[in-house]
Amino acid sequence: MPSKLTLGALHRCLLGRVDASQGLRVGIHFEERTSTGARATKEPGRRTVDADLALREGAVTAARLSAGNPGTAPVAITLDDEEGAVRYTIGGDAFGLLRTRPALFELEDFQARLDAIPVEDAVIDVETPERTGRLVLDAEVTSEAFTPLLRLFDASPPEHPELPLLSHAVALSAADSVALDYWWSLLGVDEVDGRPGSEGSIVCHAQVSIATLTESLGVAVTGHDPVLPPLEDLDAVWQLARRSRAG
Numbered sequence: 001m002p003s004k005l006t007l008g009a010l011h012r013c014l015l016g017r018v019d020a021s022q023g024l025r026v027g028i029h030f031e032e033r034t035s036t037g038a039r040a041t042k043e044p045g046r047r048t049v050d051a052d053l054a055l056r057e058g059a060v061t062a063a064r065l066s067a068g069n070p071g072t073a074p075v076a077i078t079l080d081d082e083e084g085a086v087r088y089t090i091g092g093d094a095f096g097l098l099r100t101r102p103a104l105f106e107l108e109d110f111q112a113r114l115d116a117i118p119v120e121d122a123v124i125d126v127e128t129p130e131r132t133g134r135l136v137l138d139a140e141v142t143s144e145a146f147t148p149l150l151r152l153f154d155a156s157p158p159e160h161p162e163l164p165l166l167s168h169a170v171a172l173s174a175a176d177s178v179a180l181d182y183w184w185s186l187l188g189v190d191e192v193d194g195r196p197g198s199e200g201s202i203v204c205h206a207q208v209s210i211a212t213l214t215e216s217l218g219v220a221v222t223g224h225d226p227v228l229p230p231l232e233d234l235d236a237v238w239q240l241a242r243r244s245r246a247g
Contacts, residue, residue, distance in 0.1 A: 004118060005118065005119045005122070006114065006115050006116070006117055006118055006119060007114040007115075007117045007119060007139060007141070007170070007172075007180070008111045008112065008113075008114035008115030008116075008117070009115070010119065010122065010137060010139065010172055011111055011114050011172060011178070011180060012111060014135070014137075014172055014173075014174040014178045015174075015178045015210060017174055017178070018177070018178055018210060018211060018212055019212045020212070022212065022213055022214070023054060023055055023056040023057075023061075023212075023213035024054075024055040024107070024210055024211065024212065024213050025052070025053070025054055025055070025210070025211050025212070025213045025214075025217075026051070026052075026053040026054075026055060026105055026107075026208065026209070026210050027050075027051070027052055027053075027207070027208070027209040027210075027211075028049075028050065028051040028053070028105070028153070028206075028207070028208050029048070029049075029050050029205075029206065029207045030048065030049040030050075030204070030205070030206045031046070031047070031048045031204065031205045031206075032045075032046070032047045032048075032202060032203070032204045033045065033046050033202070033203045033204075034046075034200070034201075034202050034203075035200045035201055035203075047067075047068070048066075048067065048068065049065075049066075049067045050065070050066045050067070051063060051064070051065050051104065051105070052064045052065075052217060053104055053105050053217075054213055054216070054217050055105070055107065055213070056213070058106070058107060058108070059079075060079055060104045060105055061079055062077075062078055062079060062216070062217045062219045063076070063077040063078070063079070063104055063217070063219070064076050064077075064217055064219055065077060067238065074091065075088065075089070075090055075091075075237055075238065075241050076088065076089045076090075076219045077098070077102065077104070077219075077234070077237070078095070078219045078221060079101065085097060086098040086099075086100070086101050086102070087221055088228070088231070088237050089219075089221055089228075090228070090237070090240065090241045090244055091241075091244070092225070093220060093221055093222045094221065094222060094223055094224065094225030094228065095221040095223070095224060095225060095228065096224070096225060096228025096229060096230065096231065097224075097230045097231075098230075098231055098232075098233070098234070098237065099230055099231065099232050099233075100232060100233050102233065102234040107210075110152075110208070113148065113152055114180075116148060117141060117145050117146070117148055117149065118141070118142075118145050119139045119140060119141060120140040120141065120142060121139075121140040122137050122138065122139050122140065123137070123138045123140075124136070124137050125137075125138075133175065134173055134174065134175040135173060135174045135175070136171060136172075136173045137171065137172040137173065138169075138170070138171050139170040139171065139172065141168070141170050143165055143168065146165070146168045146170070146182075146184070147165070149170070149182050149184075149206070150184065152206070164186065164187045165184060165185075165186060166184075166185045166186060166187055166201065167183075167184065167185050168182065168183065168184040168185075169182065169183045169184075170182045176211060176212075177209045177210060177211035178209065178210050178211075179207055179208065179209040179210075180207065180208045180209075181205070181206070181207045182205075182206055183203070183204065183205045183206075184203075184204050185201050185202065185203045185204070186201065186202040186204075187201065187202075228240075
């Protein structure tokens, strides 16, 4: 039988060029821009989520997370394996305790999810004539196969399940790091008095880049802050961060 080409197989092939002996640094970026209906003539809405993770022996040892609009204070998560504690900070260096270890990123699970996405065809390009620069691979993925990428980091249904997928694109690249980039746009409908009004769009971009871990993330804590309470999970940290910014 013919072999089946998947995003997972392509990603493993490219990631083989990255030295993982000292650990890996994973960057995750998500951006959503909305321009729908009456708001189309105004500044588009924007939402971002970013994660900078350090992985050693497959486990996340440090993380810096941020969400919302650019310029907002980040939430830093440190995983202290030696003391068996998970600590968090919000826009500072004093920490509070997190009662459960968050599931931030697992490389094997990430690639296993990519294994379920078949690739119809792929076009490979090298950005320099000497063929020593970044390798870029544009993958042809059907709309049906692309859908799992919408919830790659979330087991829950997509936020806009009823909105039609207008367009999508997938690319892999490799040089000093290996990156998976994918873009998609959804049809957005603005409601007027509870009824569909004019149409717009929701445009999203996600990137997962993986490189050799060469330095610390710089997630440093100086001591326990009694004002920061022990929290159950990462969702509680985000809620506290939003309340702190609002206050």
